[in-house]
Amino acid sequence: MANGEASIRVGMRYSFTIHPPPGCQDDRTPGYHSPFTTDHLTATGCDMNTHKILVTGSAGFIGAALSKALLERGDEVVGLDNLNDYYEVSLKQARLARLTAHPGFTDVRLHLEDRDGLQALFRQHRPCRVVNLAAQAGVRYSLTHPHAYIDANLSGFCNVLEACRQFEVEHLVYASSSSVYGANTALPFSVHANVDHPVSLYAATKKANELMAHTYSHLYALPTTGLRFFTVYGPWGRPDMALFKFTRNILAGLPIDLYNHGQHRRDFTYIDDIVEGVIRVLDRVARPNPAWRGDQPDPATSQAPYRLYNIGNHQPVALLRFIEILEQALGRKAVCNLLPMQPGDVPDTHADVHDLMQEVGYSPSTPVETGIARFVDWYRQYYGH
Numbered sequence: 001m002a003n004g005e006a007s008i009r010v011g012m013r014y015s016f017t018i019h020p021p022p023g024c025q026d027d028r029t030p031g032y033h034s035p036f037t038t039d040h041l042t043a044t045g046c047d048m049n050t051h052k053i054l055v056t057g058s059a060g061f062i063g064a065a066l067s068k069a070l071l072e073r074g075d076e077v078v079g080l081d082n083l084n085d086y087y088e089v090s091l092k093q094a095r096l097a098r099l100t101a102h103p104g105f106t107d108v109r110l111h112l113e114d115r116d117g118l119q120a121l122f123r124q125h126r127p128c129r130v131v132n133l134a135a136q137a138g139v140r141y142s143l144t145h146p147h148a149y150i151d152a153n154l155s156g157f158c159n160v161l162e163a164c165r166q167f168e169v170e171h172l173v174y175a176s177s178s179s180v181y182g183a184n185t186a187l188p189f190s191v192h193a194n195v196d197h198p199v200s201l202y203a204a205t206k207k208a209n210e211l212m213a214h215t216y217s218h219l220y221a222l223p224t225t226g227l228r229f230f231t232v233y234g235p236w237g238r239p240d241m242a243l244f245k246f247t248r249n250i251l252a253g254l255p256i257d258l259y260n261h262g263q264h265r266r267d268f269t270y271i272d273d274i275v276e277g278v279i280r281v282l283d284r285v286a287r288p289n290p291a292w293r294g295d296q297p298d299p300a301t302s303q304a305p306y307r308l309y310n311i312g313n314h315q316p317v318a319l320l321r322f323i324e325i326l327e328q329a330l331g332r333k334a335v336c337n338l339l340p341m342q343p344g345d346v347p348d349t350h351a352d353v354h355d356l357m358q359e360v361g362y363s364p365s366t367p368v369e370t371g372i373a374r375f376v377d378w379y380r381q382y383y384g385h
């Protein structure tokens, strides 16, 4: 339970959390003074004065950026990662090196699939809140390596849920993906729409995570919030993603592959905006929706403490425009290889982020021109180009 929230154990089923009044900043946000008083020690012995947060996937693109921001605002972070070789391990190590220097950071090497190891970690560190970002990411890789997704994203996530239940974590925030929209074509994509038609196994595992989380919210009153990330980009990014691959090839004078003949639109979302949104969500514990109705079930909320949000820039950019901006930042023209649509891919993405803006004050502010320029500066410095 965080400062600014009062937790009430009601009968047996759900632990309702009272949030600050609408219009106020949230519990951990600077400037907000809570009308509620709370004990800072929870039943599990988790001390909210230290704000110990477990971030899984801490050597990853989003996990490292999130961990850094949490450390900078004074939280203690336990970072878990298995440093797998899905992409260059040296980049993961370089991201970690920016965290390990910080006294509030504990670096843990562990596979999510290691159930006993995970239990031991929770027993030792007693995290108050958990952000699960560790997963096998990537749509295309799931066509050739399906079992990697089942192991990390299903077995691994089940272990996270079990540990959160057993050690009474106050709030589990976990990564879902815009890929869950699959065959849906109604734009912008809304969390209130049905998403039962994934078009890749990656997407299916992310949708499965949302379903698994709901059962734990329902059965054990574990507050969970799923975040559907939309194409995150920026410094320290992922080498398997478009911006990284385009930059590498353009600088090397090699052609870039444009699927669907370049006719994609993507809701590219800058890493700092993502981190800010994740922290706002983490600080606001998911709670039951009293207006939820079983005869007209809203997929994004529940009578259990369960919430889903899109987290995107909500300003999709045509891929060809994205490449033009990149060419300007690099001072070089791209040679484009126009190819058909890739299996598992979706043509366009556009996030409806109304709920996130309304409920946590999320407001992404980085134009793609700024974000790409910052990425290029970082890339040139990191790789010495």
Ligand SMILES: NC(=O)c1ccc[n+]([C@@H]2O[C@H](COP(=O)([O-])OP(=O)(O)OC[C@H]3O[C@@H](n4cnc5c(N)ncnc54)[C@H](O)[C@@H]3O)[C@@H](O)[C@H]2O)c1
Binding pocket: 056, 057, 058, 059, 060, 061, 062, 063, 080, 081, 082, 083, 084, 092, 110, 111, 112, 113, 132, 133, 134, 135, 136, 137, 138, 151, 152, 156, 175, 176, 177, 178, 228, 229, 230, 231, 232, 233, 238
């Ligand atoms: N980056 C995006 O645009 C994007 C979009 C949608 C969803 N997501 C989701 O957000 C999360 C973070 O994405 P990212 O871009 O930072 O990816 P990433 O691959 O950079 O980070 C994931 C990290 O988790 C670690 N990891 C993977 N499997 C693990 C396991 N079984 N046990 C322990 N560690 C493991 C990896 O070593 C890696 O460092 C992922 O769940 C991803 O599916 C990302």
